[in-house]
Amino acid sequence: MLKAAVLGATGMVGQIFINLLNNHPWFEVTAVAASERSKGRKYSEVANWKLQNPIPENVADLEVLDVTPKAVKDVDLVFSALPSDVAGKVEEEFAKAGYVVLSNASAHRMEPDVPLLNPEVNGEHVILIEEQRRRRKWDGAIVTNPNCSTAILTLSLKPIYDKFGINRVIVSTMQALSGAGYPGVASLDILDNVIPFIKNE
Numbered sequence: 001m002l003k004a005a006v007l008g009a010t011g012m013v014g015q016i017f018i019n020l021l022n023n024h025p026w027f028e029v030t031a032v033a034a035s036e037r038s039k040g041r042k043y044s045e046v047a048n049w050k051l052q053n054p055i056p057e058n059v060a061d062l063e064v065l066d067v068t069p070k071a072v073k074d075v076d077l078v079f080s081a082l083p084s085d086v087a088g089k090v091e092e093e094f095a096k097a098g099y100v101v102l103s104n105a106s107a108h109r110m111e112p113d114v115p116l117l118n119p120e121v122n123g124e125h126v127i128l129i130e131e132q133r134r135r136r137k138w139d140g141a142i143v144t145n146p147n148c149s150t151a152i153l154t155l156s157l158k159p160i161y162d163k164f165g166i167n168r169v170i171v172s173t174m175q176a177l178s179g180a181g182y183p184g185v186a187s188l189d190i191l192d193n194v195i196p197f198i199k200n201e
Contacts, residue, residue, distance in 0.1 A: 005031035008081035069097035095140035
């Protein structure tokens with residue numbers, strides 16, 4: 001069982017990471033980290049839990065740590081649910097300290113030596129980790145995922161591409177209200193409306 005830390009654990013994406021990792025056969029959440037205002041308190045006291053499942057018992061009593069490699073110790077890998085404006089620098093600090101960081105943020109998505117991984121579509125891109133370690137001279141790694149629309153779209157297009165090839169795709173997406181983070185777009189703004197552009201989405 002690999003010990004995992006969740007950075008940005010009190011936010012919506014952090015809560016989803018914790019929920020998905022609960023009872024996972026490979027990972028156990030043993031550390032949670034969040035902003036300064038949550039640091040030093042019990043996770044159950046500071047997480048405004050939004051999910052239907054209750055906070056996992058093994059996580060509820062964990063002390064919320066500072067979002068630094070010095071504070072987060074004795075873990076095998078790190079799941080990052082940090083906002084993109086914070087994630088870039090923090091994730092690099094963890095990679096420099098030797099941690100493998102699995103990031104949901106967009107901060108490193110377009111960097112040529114960072115795998116933008118959707119395992120069912122391009123699992124072989126994990127080989128970029130070795131290139132990243134060589135170029136950046138660190139023992140850790142940063143691995144990112146595509147945004148939500150791209151992740152699902154590529155899953156459906158991959159078998160079609162493999163069988164027939166694809167010349168062109170035109171896509172329109174409708175994002176969830178919370179797509180830009182909870183609480184996202186104010187609820188009344190969406191009533192009887194479609195918003196053509198949501199910043200940071």
